[in-house]
Amino acid sequence: MRAVVVRRFGGPEVMEFAEVPIPVPGPGQVRIRVAAAAVNPVDLATRAGVLTEAGVIPPREVLGLGWDVAGQIDDAGDTGFRVGDPVLGLRDRIALSLGTYADYVVLDASAVAPAPDGLSPVEAATLPLNALTAAQALDLVETTGSVLVTGAAGAVGGYAVALAHARDLHVVAVAGEGDEALVRELGADEFVPRGPALADRVRALVPGGVDAALDTALLGLDALDAVRGGGEFVAFAAGAAPIPLRGVRVRNVWIRADGERLAELARTLPPRVADVLPLAEAGTAHERLAAGGLRGRLVLTP
Structure with a gap:
């Protein structure tokens, strides 16, 4: 064969x-x-x-x-x-x-x-791979509040948005400007175009920062900065986990x-x-x- x-x-x-x-x-x-x-x-x-x-x-x-x-x-x-x-x-x-x-x-x-x-x-x-990765990443998150999903128009990110929405989490989605309709259809409550000053723009929508982040786009510290102190952060690749600043609990999802x-x-x-x-x-x-x-x-x- x-x-x-x-x-x-x-x-x-x-x-x-x-x-x-x-x-x-x-x-x-x-x-x-x-x-x-x-x-x-x-x-x-x-x-x-x-x-x-x-x-x-x-x-x-x-x-x-x-x-x-x-x-x-x-x-x-x-x-x-x-x-x-x-x-x-x-x-x-x-x-x-x-x-x-x-x-x-x-x-x-x-x-x-x-x-x-x-x-x-x-x-x-x-x-x-994509659906299980998104589901098992959400398993690592304990919050019942807000979650940031980077790369929300991608294969893993899109499933993460849909599954987080199904859990009644408040979903803030980060993707390209042309992807807003797609990610909102998947279940995003808020949309933030990717680009500079990501954390400031997320915090303008969620004062104090989101409770958790699923960083499928591997943005690292830029995404971590959008998470409140003591919140949760899930990384999606070996070596992609940022330093756990401000007491944020950082974990990797291993499919x-x-x-x-x-x-x-x-x-x-x-x-x-x-x-x-x-x-x-x-x-x-x-x-x-x-x-x-x-x-x-x-x-x-x-």
Whole structure:
């Protein structure tokens, strides 16, 4: 079968299309015939070696790419799934030689969820990493008051806005000026265009500062300054957590696969597809994601 792997770090040109054996599931695992795999910023960081340099991924001779997957169960083993079941899932073990940019992938059954009726594989593939990241980030926040979401028009940020709104939090969304209608539709109560003096503009809307911030845009101290003293701050990447000034509780969200939670999210959150490309154009997809400006995820189809 075909799989996209990297044996050295660099730009999109280092990605290789390799012929590898079809993986065999072990106890408690399923094999999925991949119909769609989303492209995420973490894939670009893996390919470029950023995560290895940061100590998140140990040195490996071969690394697979891709976290998100949607497709059909090809081998159900003893898991309770059935061959042919439409599913979506998340690969959260990233130091492996095979990812979801492939014809087949093996996952723990606990990382897989049934795909809701009416959701295509392309749509389903945009949900696992982004929806679970947003949900698990909100799990770290105890406030029942106000929350700032940076990067609110992005894939993770948009889901964070929607989920925070569903929790009846007062949502202050930061995004580009042209994204106000989108983020308000997702559930934002207040909108602040990204740019200089962010904290001052947020505090003009929420005197004293917001109770918590979900910093999906990795603004760091600029976003922290918008949080009240003793508030909460969630960072979304290794090394992105700012110094916990003014007693703000700073935490990182470290994503984990959760098929049960994913099933719930897939029934309630809208898919966000930016475009669809064949797996052979994975390099182009990486270039487009790096260029920015996408609203949703690029999806690769074998």
